[in-house]
Amino acid sequence: MANLHNNLFDIFYMDTLAAGDTWLHRLDPRAKVLTTLIFVATVVSCGKYEVSMLIPFILYPVFMVTLANLPILYIIKKMALLMPFAFFIGIFNPLMDKNIIARIDLTGIVVWIETIGLNNIMGLIDFNGLKGITGTIDVSGGWISFFSIMMRFCLTVGAALILICTTGFDSVCMALQRFGVPGPFIVQLMFLYRYMFVLIDEASRMLRARALRTFDTGNIKHNLFGQMIGQLLLRTLDRAQRIHLAMCCRGFDGHVRMVRKMNFGMTEILFVAGWSLVIVTFRMYNIPVKIGTLISEIP
Amino acid sequence: MSHHIVQAENLHYTYPDGTLGLNNINFRIDHGESVALVGSNGAGKSTLLLHLIGCLTPTEGNIRIGDYPLNKKNLKAVRRSVGMVFQDPDDQLFMPTVFDDVAFGPINLGLPDADVEKRVMTALETVGVSHLAKRSPHKLSGGEKRAVAIATVIATTPDILIMDEPSSNLDPGSRRRLISLLKTFTHTKIIATHDLDMALELCGRTIVLNKGELAADGETKALFHDDNLLEASGLEKPLTMQGCPFCSKEPIPVIAK
Structure with missing residues (x-):
């Protein structure tokens, strides 16, 4: 019980964080709520087997945590507390979905294979082989979708926690009310x-x-x-x-x-528009694959 | 100023399960009076208070607050002039911050934002907790919570102040501050309490309830001298009226029995 109690006290620590005074804290709550909603919706909309596409999205939480001076360990701890929920949602995927959709080649690692036919290699990074090791590891769709779920969980829950930590729960509620909830x-x-x-x-x-x-x-x-x-x-x-x-x-x-007092000014417009652009770009172009293709020069 | 009058006429109330709550209660409290409502547990104090703010409707009889009889049509007007401080401040402080909580009433009265802010700060200053404005209610101490609860009520500038056990769960220091604060209020006050010493200090008049019936209504000092009445109502003489057990030659009444 003491544990439960401590965790709750910990939750109210978010209020203390929300009382901070960086420009991110001062931003109109509606701007942050809107950006977070766009971020969450975009992350969730990624395909079932996407892993590489999700990687660049980490930029948004990193940006927010750094510029708002949030204690990263605290947020990770809070995420870990909720992790079991996502874990049990995803853990049955490897049992259900046993189709092999990716093959990791130990001499030159295949980073990602998009289609089930194993013939559409989208990215390859050549490590010149690991000395003395050859062969391949097949990865089933279940494991990939499991990792995809876990990544999505970390990104979305992280973004939500960051929203509360920079805005405060009551301001988030007020922003939602202004949006017509x-x-x-x-x-x-x-x-x-x-x-x-x-x-x-x-x-x-x-x-x-x-x-x-x-x-x-x-x-x-x-x-x-x-x-x-x-x-x-x-x-x-x-x-x-x-x-x-x-x-x-x-x-x-x-x-x-x-x-x-809410004021949706120029800073807010720039914040929402800028991040929306970045987020949508991440969703439309698989940046890691593009970079991989560029480096390995395999089309 | 007839509109600060609280009057109960032939008040009866039976709970839905058949328990008798109030039986034939009659009283009239005039403008500016400070009245203590005392009685043992379950005597009907809280039930009576809930009637005065229109949260319970009498099975028989009626209540007049000022010029209005208390009914559904007048409920809003009545609640505008009657402020109630609940026994548990956690029930009363439901907003995210102290400021929002105190502002809740004035905003619902339709005041413009600037006036709301002024009212909130005045109310908080009156009870001496303006430094807590941005804090969350759940992080306050018991004494601070009580002070804020009182501020939430006086921010709506009621004419009549109703309090349910305002001094319960307070440390002696906080209790003393509360009493000094209440002494400065000129509202019509109705205070339900077990703290007879506080009643003696604050209220010139006392109403004693016993098993849902009005056992006595009169001057506080006179009633508290009536040993038979106090004993029959499950009460005891306030400590300030008892002899000191250490320096008084007379044994204190409780030990004498």
């Missing part, structure tokens, strides 16, 4: 963020109370677990009702309004 969704998001901590606190108090009166250190028995979850739900409902009352007392009418 319906009010109830915004309220949901904001309340999720605000009351996550209160809920975990409530749950950890219950678990502590249980731990102090169960003298064996075993896990919670399943029937007790059900009761505790039910209890937690009831407490949550109670609290939700009280919060709603508090909101009604101050004139809540279904919309949350905040005083936020």
